[in-house]
Amino acid sequence: MSLLPVAEAQARLFALAEPVAVETVPLVEAAGRWAAEDVIALRSQPSADLSAMDGYAIRFADLPGPWRVIGESAAGKGFPGSIGAGEAVRIFTGAPLADSADTVLIQEEATRDGIQLTLSVEGPAARGQHVRRAGSDFALDDRLIAAGDRLTPARIGLAAIGGHGALAVRRRLKVALISTGDELVPPGAPITGTQLPSSNAVTLGALLGDLPVDIIEGGIVPDRLDALAAAFDAARHADVIVTTGGASVGDHDLVRPALEAAGATLDFWKIAMKPGKPLMAGRLDAAVTLGLPGNPVSAFATAMLFLRPLIARLGGSSAPLPTVHTATLETTLPETGGRAEFLRGIWASGRVRPAASQDSAALVALASANVLILRPPHAPAAPAGEIVEILPIT
Structure with missing residues (x-):
């Protein structure tokens, strides 16, 4: 199966399922x-003409005054009558204007002595000053x-x-997260020999933390066909089944045959992107299956490009793909090969530079990055000062 361009793979992933109920x-x-x-x-909104300031509701035609204060209007309790020539109503922010009033004289512009009100400075420059008109925000x-x-x-x-x-x-989506690999142990557990703390599931759970999903913890599954098939069978009622690891072509990469053994159908496998080539997608009953690479950076990058957009698509978003921005390169980037590259980068004040390490297992570089720098396939070297596309890291 040939490598799919990223955009084509995203479109095919979206076609696997419709938005949920x-x-x-x-x-x-x-x-x-x-x-x-x-x-x-x-x-x-507003449902009536309201005052934008504390002051006095007046008729603009009566400027420059003086006025006689005949009452008060507060938010939720307006003045019940109307004002005539030379009359004013004390008014507070958010309160409705009295009938016939069309302007607010703010309290800093006026001097009051009992019920007598006079202008102390120039006053409102135009009719309607300091008034929020009915329906000015939105209308019925x-x-x-x-x-x-x-x-x-x-x-x-x-x-x-x-x-x-x-x-x-x-409705909220049910997302099952399954980590595969004999070498994995739960985060914080004692480690012996070449064992490795499992980081992908907690990373992906955090990456989805702002989305309307309920995480189903699939745990760590050993590299055995029967164990993987059982894990997929247990997760088949999820909306999305996500695996990390075991998606490549080695003797211990059993996700694909295990999915097929559980009854899944594969739509595509292998993406023309770096990092993240060994990505697979398909269906298991009504669930979309998404097999991500095991290397932490590869899993993160593919989740940004595929898992989060899939959740948005199933959740009913009209624009599920991440928003791409641009920035100015601080350093030269080398030419690319036949795959699109997504480099970890540091973006500040409109400028971006690649992180020191681009190794797909280097989590320190990923943790320090705030963007992915997008480089198309077969692109020539990009000099410092060139404009490049970036994808902010969620």
Whole structure:
């Protein structure tokens, strides 16, 4: 099977499954998910003309005063009447304007003696000064959030002030994480000989921490066909089954035959990217299977390019692929071969440089990086000062 370009592999991965079912949940539970339908304003905001400052509601035509203060308007409790010529109403931020008032004279611009109010400085320059007009933020029936948009904290607040207490979203996804390898032991466990602490599962769990997923801990599975097939069978009710390790072609790389033994079908295997060539994707019943490399950096890079976008796609995102930015190179990069390269980099003030080590097992370099530098296949050497594409590390 030939190496697939990254973009083609992402498209084929997305084609393996449709977004999951829709449910309606309270706003606090909708945070971090993607809107399953357009969110329409059930009210206008503001619903009336409101004061943007503490001061006095007046008629602009009555400038430069003086005025007689006839009452007060506070947020949630407006002045019940209207104002006439030469009259003013004490008003506070967020309070509705009295009928006939069209401007706010801020308190720093006025001098008050009892009910008498006079202008102490120049005053408002135009009608409507310091007034938030009704519907100036949004109007009844406006679209506030588009289907497929991520429900960020600000959008949750927008939905709330738009009159919603619950939203239609895709349900949370179940993601099974399975680590493979006879050499692995749980993090923090005693180590003997050439054993290795298992880091990929906890790394991927943290990488998915901001997404609407429930992690199913598949544990560490030894390099035995029967053990792997049993692990896949136990995880077949997940939405996504993720393995790390065992996806290459060595005698102990058994993920592919174990998946097939469990009844899975393979869609593609091997990607034209570095690090991360041995990546496989397929289906096991309704679950999407994603086999990531075992080297920690390779697992991280492929998860950034494939696992997170897959979660976003299944969760209903209208733009599941990561956002690419640009930066200016600080140092020269060598030419690339036949695979796209994703270099760990340090990005600051619009400039980027590669991390000291690009070894696929070097976690110190990955931990110090904040971007991946994207280099296309067969690219010539890039000199310092050239603009390159970067992918911020989540």
